[in-house]
Amino acid sequence: MKPVIKVDGIVTRFEDRTIHDGINLHVNKNEIYAILGESGSGKSVLMKEIIMLLRPNAGNISVLGREINNISHKEAQKLRLDWGVLFQFGALYSSLTIAENIEVQLKEYTNLSKSMRDRLVRSKLSLVGLKPYVANLYPSELSGGMVKRASLARALAMDPHLLFLDEPTSGLDPIGARNFDKLIVDLRNLLGITVVMITHDLDSIFGIVDRMAVLADKHVVAEGTLKNVLQSQHPFVELFFKNEYTKERFKEKIKDV
Amino acid sequence: MNNIYFIYEEYHDYIKLISQGEWTLATVRQIEEKITKISYDKKIVWDLSNVSSFDSSGVVLFIEYYRAFQKRVEVEVVGYTPKQKEMYRLISKDLEIKTEYKKESIFEKIGKKAYEVIFDIFDFINFLGHLFLTFLNIFIHPKDFRIKEIVYHIHKSGLNALIIIGLTSFLVGMVIAYQGSVELAKFGADIFIVDTVGISITRELGPMITAIVIAGRSGSAYTAEIGAMKITEEISAMRTMGFDPYAFLVLPRVIALMVALPLLIFFSDIVGILGGMVASKMQLGISMTQFIDRLYEVLDVKEYILGMIKGPIFAFVIASIGCFRGFQVSDNTESIGLHTTSSVVNSIFLVIAFDALFSVIYTEFGL
The missing domain is CATH 3.30.750.24 (STAS domain)
Incomplete structure (x- = not known):
């Protein structure tokens, strides 16, 4: 099966600082894929390159079968409707209500009637587990967890095939974070979407992630299932997965590796 | 089918x-x-x-x-x-719940707007009161006088505005001289151009032009700065640390502008008259020495002082409205734009209104 995302030999430099020096990875259809790594290892930069916010200095990225290096404007627009992005701090438009935030793409890109759009907005809210009254609130009136959910609803507005999440559980309480994890799995199972996320959350990594890439020293130092990654001897993997706390907390899962 | x-x-x-x-x-x-x-x-x-x-x-x-x-x-x-x-x-689950949109009648809208305007005025009075108390506090605790911030704002709003103020005043001085010279030449009263330029610039145009440029330049900046700080909760952070935003943000800006604006008016007067002098030379052939001699005769120090007195008042209007609107910014980015606009519009309007008031007062007292 062809991968949904294929990243091939990405090199990124900011002035004379090299962030990536030949990054290779691929994401398969319908899986939950995590990008992890220490801070400053260029996880967010890599995600921004995949969603066409930044351009790498060298290398190829193909998303949903399209090469994004030399993509036409029209093709790029089409591709953008095929994915949803959840930013770390939500990035909801502060001057629009939650309903308008979710509706904005539907309004611009489809010819659906107002009543149908309203129904879709309400269905998205209920998908992410928000009460209908939230629709008429402004982003500043929501709690942190609600902002995450609302921006997930917005990311799902166009029924995308691909979902990018930047630290989806950061800033949530542990219960909220696990609920959010469950929500991501549910959405993946129900809507058949592929999820790519940046995360540090051990519970998410051990709980819901199918495959992952570990970024360190400008390279992908380990890629694959948890089992594959745990076999790596790289210092960052050792530090992240094989410390006393992680070993103790997830001994059930680590045991059978 | x-x-x-x-x-x-x-x-x-x-x-x-x-x-x-x-x-x-x-x-x-x-x-x-x-x-x-x-x-x-x-x-x-x-x-x-x-x-x-x-x-x-x-x-x-x-x-x-x-x-x-x-x-x-x-x-x-x-x-x-x-x-x-x-x-x-x-x-x-929730698909059927209808959210009710209430339609407002025209009277409801008018009422709401009127209510808003009245409370806006109350808020501003409240703001001025708070500012006054903060000002009084300086006399009790002179250590709270934030000289460093004041100097910084004098530099930013005063010194850095010299070029644009100079350019605007020079052009206005030239325009006055050009327009006036055509009429005066008809009567052979060429030399009266000096009276026209000298008095109009120092009494009216210098202060007004300076105030309007500063309202657009610094008033808007004050609103945007404080507004952005409000959105990022910096103002709340200051309050929790026991820093009074009025003492730290508002008072330094108000005092700085009250110091800087009269100085800018002084500068504007000079450059404006210089502009008039250049235009008179070009249009009427009045030499520089002639112009200056005549200026000595007709331009009393009084005219110049009457213009300068307006400076601190205009400065207070611009700075206090700029800061006040900044504090009114609510939690979305659009409101920074709205409040910056209303800050500039309000302060320009009030500058002109106060200028009219000054004219009436000066005339009443025969100045």
């Missing part, structure tokens, strides 16, 4: 509706157009087994028509997958 999205079969005691193809966001509109035309008067058996792909928009459409059919006849849904059922369960 049949199409790529569903097949319609009529039997003796029921209608069979077989959905097929893609029921997704991209096709919802076309399906909706066709499905509303279906006529039905008996039980419907709705078969979903042929649908090739279903997304949440498709499910929403399904739910809508499922409910519409149900109102009149019995509906039996067959051939759905567990996934579709789960999606139905998740989505159908």
Whole structure:
């Protein structure tokens, strides 16, 4: 099966600082894929390159079968409707209500009637587990967890095939974070979407992630299932997965590796 | 009646509706157009087994028509997958709750607006009171006088504005001289151009031009700075640390502008008269020495002082409105724009209104 995302030999430099020096990875259809790594290892930069916010200095990225290096404007627009992005701090438009935030793409890109759009907005809210009254609130009136959910609803507005999440559980309480994890799995199972996320959350990594890439020293130092990654001897993997706390907390899962 | 999205079969005691193809966001509109035309008067058996792909928009459409059919006849849904059922369960929960939009009447709007304006004025009075108390506090605790910030703002709003103020004043001085010279030359009263330029610039135009440029330049900056700090909760952070935003943000700006504006007016007066001098030379052939000699005769120090007195008042109006509007910014980015606009518009209007007031007062006292 062809991968949904294929990243091939990405090199990124900011002035004379090299962030990536030949990054290779691929994401398969319908899986939950995590990008992890220490801070400053260029996880967010890599995600921004995949969603066409930044351009790498060298290398190829193909998303949903399209090469994004030399993509036409029209093709790029089409591709953008095929994915949803959840930013770390939500990035909801502060001057629009939650309903308008979710509706904005539907309004611009489809010819659906107002009543149908309203129904879709309400269905998205209920998908992410928000009460209908939230629709008429402004982003500043929501709690942190609600902002995450609302921006997930917005990311799902166009029924995308691909979902990018930047630290989806950061800033949530542990219960909220696990609920959010469950929500991501549910959405993946129900809507058949592929999820790519940046995360540090051990519970998410051990709980819901199918495959992952570990970024360190400008390279992908380990890629694959948890089992594959745990076999790596790289210092960052050792530090992240094989410390006393992680070993103790997830001994059930680590045991059978 | 049949199409790529569903097949319609009529039997003796029921209608069979077989959905097929893609029921997704991209096709919802076309399906909706066709499905509303279906006529039905008996039980419907709705078969979903042929649908090739279903997304949440498709499910929403399904739910809508499922409910519409149900109102009149019995509906039996067959051939759905567990996934579709789960999606139905998740989505159908809150779909029907109507959010009521209340329409406002014109009177309601007028009333609300009037209420807003009145409370805006109350808020401003409150702001001025707070500012006054902060000012008094300096005399009790002279250590709270933030000289460093004041100097910084004098530099930013005063010194850095010299070029634009100079340019504007020079051009206005030239324009006055040009326009005046045409009329005065008719009477052979060429030399009176010095009176015209000298008095109009120092008494009226210098202070006014400077105040308007500063309102656009610094008043707007004050609103945007404080507004952005409000959105990022920096103002709240200051309060929790026991820093009074009035003492740290407002007072330094107000005092700085009250110091800087008269100085800028002084500068504007000089450059404006210089502009007039250049234009007189070009248009009427009045030499520089002639111009300056005449200026000595007609331009009293009084005129110049009357103009300068307006400076601190204009500065207070501009700075206090700029800061006040900054504090009014609410939690969204749009409101920074709105409040910056209203800050500039309000302060320019008030500058002109105060200028008119000064004219009346000066005339009453025969100055």
